Amino acid sequence: MVNDVTNIAYLIVALPVLAFVLTLAFGKKLPSGGGYIPILAIALSCIISIMAFLQIRETGMPIEISSHWFAVLNVGIFIDPLASVMLLMVSFVSLLIHIYAIGYMAHDPAKPRYFAETALFTAAMLGVVLADNILQFFVAWEIVGLCSYLLIGFWNHKPTAAAAGKKAFLTTRVGDVLFMAGIVILFFNMREHVLPHISGQEEVYLLQFKTIFENIALIPSQQLTLITLLFFGGAVGKSGQFPLHVWLPDAMEGPTTVSALIHAATMVTAGVYLVARTFPMFIAAPDSLMVVAYVGGFTALFASTMGLVMNDIKRVLAFSTISQLGYMMLALGMGAVIGAEAVGFAMFHLINHAFFKACLFLCAGSVIHSTGTNDLREMGGLFSKMKITGITMLFASLALAGIGIPFLKILDTPIGTSGFVSKDAIIVEGTYVFAHLSHNWIPFAFGVIAALLTAIYTFRLWFMAFTGKPRQERHPHESPFTMTGVLSVLAAFAMVFGMLTFLPFLEFVGHTYDHEEIHHLAVLGENTIIDHHELHHIVGEASPIIFLLPVVVGVGGLLLSWVIYNRRWISVASIGNWKNPIFAVIARRYYQHEIFIELIALKFTYGVLALSAEFIDRRIVDGIIDGISDFVVGAADIVKKVQSGVVQNYATATVAGVALLGLILTFLSITEVI
Amino acid sequence: MLPISYFLIVSAIVFCIGVYGVMTLRSGIMIMMCVELMINSANVNLVAFSSHFGQINGQVFALFCIALAAAEAAIGFAILMSIFRSNKNINIDNLNILRW
Numbered sequence: 001m002v003n004d005v006t007n008i009a010y011l012i013v014a015l016p017v018l019a020f021v022l023t024l025a026f027g028k029k030l031p032s033g034g035g036y037i038p039i040l041a042i043a044l045s046c047i048i049s050i051m052a053f054l055q056i057r058e059t060g061m062p063i064e065i066s067s068h069w070f071a072v073l074n075v076g077i078f079i080d081p082l083a084s085v086m087l088l089m090v091s092f093v094s095l096l097i098h099i100y101a102i103g104y105m106a107h108d109p110a111k112p113r114y115f116a117e118t119a120l121f122t123a124a125m126l127g128v129v130l131a132d133n134i135l136q137f138f139v140a141w142e143i144v145g146l147c148s149y150l151l152i153g154f155w156n157h158k159p160t161a162a163a164a165g166k167k168a169f170l171t172t173r174v175g176d177v178l179f180m181a182g183i184v185i186l187f188f189n190m191r192e193h194v195l196p197h198i199s200g201q202e203e204v205y206l207l208q209f210k211t212i213f214e215n216i217a218l219i220p221s222q223q224l225t226l227i228t229l230l231f232f233g234g235a236v237g238k239s240g241q242f243p244l245h246v247w248l249p250d251a252m253e254g255p256t257t258v259s260a261l262i263h264a265a266t267m268v269t270a271g272v273y274l275v276a277r278t279f280p281m282f283i284a285a286p287d288s289l290m291v292v293a294y295v296g297g298f299t300a301l302f303a304s305t306m307g308l309v310m311n312d313i314k315r316v317l318a319f320s321t322i323s324q325l326g327y328m329m330l331a332l333g334m335g336a337v338i339g340a341e342a343v344g345f346a347m348f349h350l351i352n353h354a355f356f357k358a359c360l361f362l363c364a365g366s367v368i369h370s371t372g373t374n375d376l377r378e379m380g381g382l383f384s385k386m387k388i389t390g391i392t393m394l395f396a397s398l399a400l401a402g403i404g405i406p407f408l409k410i411l412d413t414p415i416g417t418s419g420f421v422s423k424d425a426i427i428v429e430g431t432y433v434f435a436h437l438s439h440n441w442i443p444f445a446f447g448v449i450a451a452l453l454t455a456i457y458t459f460r461l462w463f464m465a466f467t468g469k470p471r472q473e474r475h476p477h478e479s480p481f482t483m484t485g486v487l488s489v490l491a492a493f494a495m496v497f498g499m500l501t502f503l504p505f506l507e508f509v510g511h512t513y514d515h516e517e518i519h520h521l522a523v524l525g526e527n528t529i530i531d532h533h534e535l536h537h538i539v540g541e542a543s544p545i546i547f548l549l550p551v552v553v554g555v556g557g558l559l560l561s562w563v564i565y566n567r568r569w570i571s572v573a574s575i576g577n578w579k580n581p582i583f584a585v586i587a588r589r590y591y592q593h594e595i596f597i598e599l600i601a602l603k604f605t606y607g608v609l610a611l612s613a614e615f616i617d618r619r620i621v622d623g624i625i626d627g628i629s630d631f632v633v634g635a636a637d638i639v640k641k642v643q644s645g646v647v648q649n650y651a652t653a654t655v656a657g658v659a660l661l662g663l664i665l666t667f668l669s670i671t672e673v674i
Numbered sequence: 675m676l677p678i679s680y681f682l683i684v685s686a687i688v689f690c691i692g693v694y695g696v697m698t699l700r701s702g703i704m705i706m707m708c709v710e711l712m713i714n715s716a717n718v719n720l721v722a723f724s725s726h727f728g729q730i731n732g733q734v735f736a737l738f739c740i741a742l743a744a745a746e747a748a749i750g751f752a753i754l755m756s757i758f759r760s761n762k763n764i765n766i767d768n769l770n771i772l773r774w
Contacts, residue, residue, distance in 0.1 A: 643773055643774040644774075645773025646766070646767060646769075646770045646773075647766065648696070648697055648698075648705075651696055651697055
């Protein structure tokens with residue numbers, strides 16, 4: 001079938017790349033540091049993404065382009081429903097953030113570099129989404145990592161920013177190495193087990209997603225579990241899951257718009273997308289999916305506790321991102337029971353999260369822009385000065401806390417903020433799944449407690465920043481229209497997007513993977529997939545408390561924050577002091593710094609591994625090389641004395657040589673005669 | 675007529691004197707003279723064999739050699755002149771800058 005979008009799909013990535021080059025080259029001579037070029041390019045990408053989305057929805061066929069690269073590898077574009085919703089989200093949110101950045105970065109002297117790097121960042125993320133084979137995916141994934149390093153350390157004159165960039169780069173690198181190991185093992189498995197079956201066919205490429213998914217049955221199941229676990233290791237690094245989440249809070253050193261890009265549109269969602277993209281492989285390896293679920297669930301709770309005690313407005317949001325990504329991973333892990341529907345739940349939360357988290361970050365940026373501080377303790381009473389920012393941030397906070405009206409459904413759609421629709425769907429569905437798997441309620445308790453903590457820290461942030469009396473003498477002012485306009489759009493999406501699109505979204509993304517195929521793959525993993533209606537039937541209709549509790553704790557958290565941080569009926573100091581052991585543990589972030597840096601990095605890695613490696617390298621490896629060269633040099637020192645420079649010596653040597661030759665010849669001729 | 679071996683022995687003695695001189699003497703001029711000795715000992719050989727075999731070739735060749743020796747002497751002394759200009763002597767032992 002010939003159509004328009006297929007031919008221009010490459011422009012989705014090419015335009016932001018072009019914008020990167022143009023902004024870098026000519027940004028200094030253009031108004032606003034060339035910021036309008038990326039905006040234009042990403043706007044066009046967004047339009048093409050919308051066209052692609054409409055075409056896929058109409059025809060039900062994915063958009064595929066593929067061309068030969070070398071040997072058994074190809075480059076190509078593959079847009080299925082999953083990729084198309086990602087494309088829409090990435091390009092749209094990124095577009096809004098770029099528009100906002102025109103205002104936010106107005107006073108920064110390095111604007112061309114900023115806009116060039118964010119354009120490349122967006123392009124790389126779009127490249128991740130569009131990739132039709134795992135190698136191309138990995139290349140774009142690495143460019144995302146590079147851009148995150150550049151942008152987190154954007155204010156590179158600040159030592160903390162440079163260190164944060166380095167930390168982000170190295171931490172995600174741990175995940176990337178695992179991911180790459182997974183690709184290598186996958187490639188060898190494909191070559192050994194799959195290539196003999198497909199060698200006759202034309203235009204079949206080993207690392208193409210299509211080829212991999214069609215031939216999963218040929219790969220041994222332990223190998224598949226190993227590969228998927230390694231892939232998940234990559235996702236853990238990029239998406240900030242425990243234990244590689246340490247880079248995300250530090251990533252706040254970059255400009256706030258960069259934080260918004262990293263946390264909402266690009267970077268951290270790449271990990272979730274990786275698992276969703278290679279979902280058929282995970283389905284055939286249910287053990288890996290259980291790992292995904294447990295890591296996600298644990299991260300959701302773990303990160304939300306730390307969000308409670310941070311005083312940096314952006315760090316609160318950073319821990320909230322880690323926590324919400326945990327929910328997404330949890331949702332993907334549920335695929336072990338409900339199959340491809342899990343991808344729908346995870347992606348729906350991912351998209352909703354992108355809107356309200358982008359909004360929260362940009363509101364935080366607006367606050368920082370006007371007060372000049374990140375510290376919540378120095379803010380307060382901003383609402384009267386910054387009404388639009390305050391209201392939009394309140395909306396986004398409501399969405400993050402998941403406030404809504406339970407049980408009330410209009411046209412089968414729950415009524416509430418987008419966070420309510422997507423997060424509660426995950427908690428409720430997760431409850432069913434784990435009730436079916438193990439008949440225990442611990443995961444549900446995890447989800448609910450995390451939801452409670454989420455509500456508390458979100459509103460703690462809002463109340464501390466916007467209500468009460470100003471705690472420091474500052475002169476806040478409302479931000480310019482490019483910023484508040486973007487905030488309003490995002491807040492509107494945060495409020496209503498979930499309600500408007502819940503069921504159509506799940507149905508559309510549900511078409512990404514063929515359901516029979518998924519069932520078939522699950523059988524390979526000695527697992528059975530059940531439809532969620534069936535699941536509800538098997539587990540039995542849950543008590544209304546399950547539906548009620550997430551919202552109740554959300555509202556409860558709101559009220560608790562109101563009591564503590566607005567009314568101040570309970571003194572903050574009575575809970576949050578260093579004598580309280582729980583507070584001390586959480587405020588020290590569970591001694592992660594002590595464990596990761598001082599114990600693992602300094603004592604073990606540096607003290608044991610690095611020093612012993614250095615000894616081997618310096619003394620043994622270098623010793624052998626140095627010994628050989630010393631021997632050669634010493635020998636040459638002796639022999640070189642022959643080269644005296646006096647011509648007569650050479651003449652003597654020549655004569656002596658000729659004489660010797662004459663003697664030998666004579667001797668030989670004599671012996672011959674005899 | 676003398677036997678050819680007489681000529682060859684004289685020639686060999688002269689050649690050895692030349693070689694010995696080239697290897698041991700220090701003065702550039704003396705070395706040049708020793709080289710001349712070696713060339714001339716070769717000329718003696720050429721003429722002796724020419725006379726012995728009754729052929730004119732050897733004598734013609736000896737003439738060429740004399741011309742060659744003249745040319746060589748001209749170049750050699752020119753080199754020695756320029757050495758003298760820079761070193762104020764023509765002691766070959768001092769010309770050892772092309773060493774290790």
